[in-house]
Amino acid sequence: MKFFIDTANLDQIREAQTLGVLDGVTTNPSLMAKEGITGEKNILKHYVDICNIVDGDVSAEVIAVDLKGMIKEGEALANLHPQIVVKIPMIEEGVKALNYFSDAGIKTNCTLVFSVGQALLAAKAGATYVSPFIGRLDDNSTDGLTLIEEIRLVYDNYAFETEILAASVRHTMHIVNCAKLGADVMTGPLSAIKGLLKHPLTDIGLAQFLADHKKGN
C-alpha cells in the first residue's frame, strides 16, 4: 500500500519524508489556501517545492470546470515537473478531461468520488488514480470503507488498472481498514500516519528493557 500525505504544508511533508515511508503527496485548493498560498505564480512554485521534497507523485488540482480550461491548466501543471499528477473533479467535463490526459500519457487523479458508479466511469476514462473520500462519507452517515470494498470488487472484476487512492482519511483505523480491503494508496494527515506507531505495550516494554539493561550494568 502506498502512503501519500494529504497536505500542502512543507514542514509536514518534510517530516513524513524523513520517516522513509512516504510515496507521494495530495493537495487540493483548500489545503493550498490553508497554507496561505495564493496567486497562480506562488501556487505553481509551491507545487515544484513539494516535488523537490518527495520522490513520488504529487497531485495538483485544476480549478477550471470546463474541458478546454481543464486541459489548459492540466497541461501547464504537468509541464511543471515530471512528478505532477493532474487532479480532475468527477464531473462530466472531468470525465472527458481524464480521457484526454490518458491519451496524452499524463497521469491523473480523479477527485471527489463518492460512489461506485463514479469510480467505474473514472476507470473507463483512464484515470491513473481514483479518490473516494471516505471521511466525508462517514461524516454523512454513510460507510466510506464499504465504498472502498465495492470499488475494489468492481475494478478486480474487470482488471482495471486505475489505482484506488483512499482519500479523506482521518485516523489510523481508516488506514488499517483500507489496507485490509486492498486500497492501493491512502492519503491522510501526518497525525494518522504517525498514529500507526503508537501502542502502549511498546512504550511499557521498551521502558522495561532499558531499566533492566541499566540494572545489569
Ligand code: E4P
Ligand atoms: C484528497 O485528495 C483530498 O485532498 C482530501 O483527502 C480531502 O480530505 P478532507 O475530507 O479531510 O478534506
